[in-house]
Amino acid sequence: MEIKKGSILLFMAAAVGGIGFVWVKIILDAGYSNFQCVAGRYLMACIFMAGIFALRPRKPNKETVKKGIILGEVLFISFFLMNEGLKITTPSVNAFLTNTQSILVPVIMLLLFRKVPEKQVLIAAVMTAFGAWLLSFDGQSDFSIGAFLSLSASAMFSLQIVLLGRFVGNSDPLEITMVENLTVLITAIIVCIISGESLPEIRPTEIYAFASLGFFSTFLYFILQSIGQKSASPSLAGIIISTESVFAAIFSVILYGENLSKFALLGCGFIFAAVILAEYRPKAIKRLTIGSK
Numbered sequence: 001m002e003i004k005k006g007s008i009l010l011f012m013a014a015a016v017g018g019i020g021f022v023w024v025k026i027i028l029d030a031g032y033s034n035f036q037c038v039a040g041r042y043l044m045a046c047i048f049m050a051g052i053f054a055l056r057p058r059k060p061n062k063e064t065v066k067k068g069i070i071l072g073e074v075l076f077i078s079f080f081l082m083n084e085g086l087k088i089t090t091p092s093v094n095a096f097l098t099n100t101q102s103i104l105v106p107v108i109m110l111l112l113f114r115k116v117p118e119k120q121v122l123i124a125a126v127m128t129a130f131g132a133w134l135l136s137f138d139g140q141s142d143f144s145i146g147a148f149l150s151l152s153a154s155a156m157f158s159l160q161i162v163l164l165g166r167f168v169g170n171s172d173p174l175e176i177t178m179v180e181n182l183t184v185l186i187t188a189i190i191v192c193i194i195s196g197e198s199l200p201e202i203r204p205t206e207i208y209a210f211a212s213l214g215f216f217s218t219f220l221y222f223i224l225q226s227i228g229q230k231s232a233s234p235s236l237a238g239i240i241i242s243t244e245s246v247f248a249a250i251f252s253v254i255l256y257g258e259n260l261s262k263f264a265l266l267g268c269g270f271i272f273a274a275v276i277l278a279e280y281r282p283k284a285i286k287r288l289t290i291g292s293k
Contacts, residue, residue: 013220013241016216017244018248018251020248023213024037024083026205027040028086030205035191035195037083040210042214044214048219049178052174060175068180069180069183071160071183072184075160075180078156081153082153084149085148085152085153097153100128103128105238106125121235128243129242131273133267134264161238165233174226239274245271
């Protein structure tokens with residue numbers, strides 16, 4: 001069966017988002033504050049975004065601006081909670097807990113819009129969460145303040161996925177992403193100024209990390225997500241985006257020196273099996289991806 005275009009784009013978003021956890025950890029380890037990290041990544045993202053809009057000028061309407069601001073404020077809170085959790089956890093553990101959208105998105109859809117997910121989607125969601133637990137906790141159940149903050153971030157990211165699914169249907173994904181990015185950047189800069197934070201020494205390693213984080217895991221990530229969700233329901237998007245924890249673990253091994261155990265490999269298998277369960281069902285996927293906004 002042919003995989004939907006939206007699903008492919010969401011997989012690509014998960015991949016570029018996964019490596020971002022390593023870059024954020026490098027930046028935080030270098031002494032940058034949480035808000036400086038958010039401001040830096042979105043400054044870079046907005047610079048790249050400006051290049052696109054210079055080639056094709058756009059003027060978002062009031063409704064698009066309103067939607068983008070709401071999404072931007074939700075994202076700012078999400079990244080604040082995620083970064084605070086990442087300070088005291090490893091990239092893979094933080095990635096798992098901030099990527100439990102497969103479970104939380106259906107819950108939010110039910111609470112906000114009374115939309116009950118299909119049984120197979122719920123099964124896939126539980127499989128994803130279990131697989132991510134094996135992947136990041138190595139079969140253990142330790143929990144900490146860092147883990148709680150990371151899980152709280154996931155709730156906010158899940159809300160962003162649900163709201164984006166409602167907003168993007170009648171709006172230009174690029175315009176929404178532009179307003180969303182600017183909102184996060186402006187909010188982060190204001191908070192940095194109010195808190196009076198001073199910048200640490202700027203070194204090539206951190207410049208590279210900020211540039212990569214801004215382009216791949218912010219600018220490109222949210223464009224892929226916004227376009228992908230035009231043809232995928234929030235519940236399906238939550239499951240696919242949750243594979244970000246798998247990519248985060250892989251990149252954490254390559255770039256940060258973590259080790260993948262047999263539990264982690266088993267967890268990867270559970271997550272990808274869950275995605276296949278949710279994706280390879282022609283009739284169910286048709287119901288999920290058409291008219292679900």
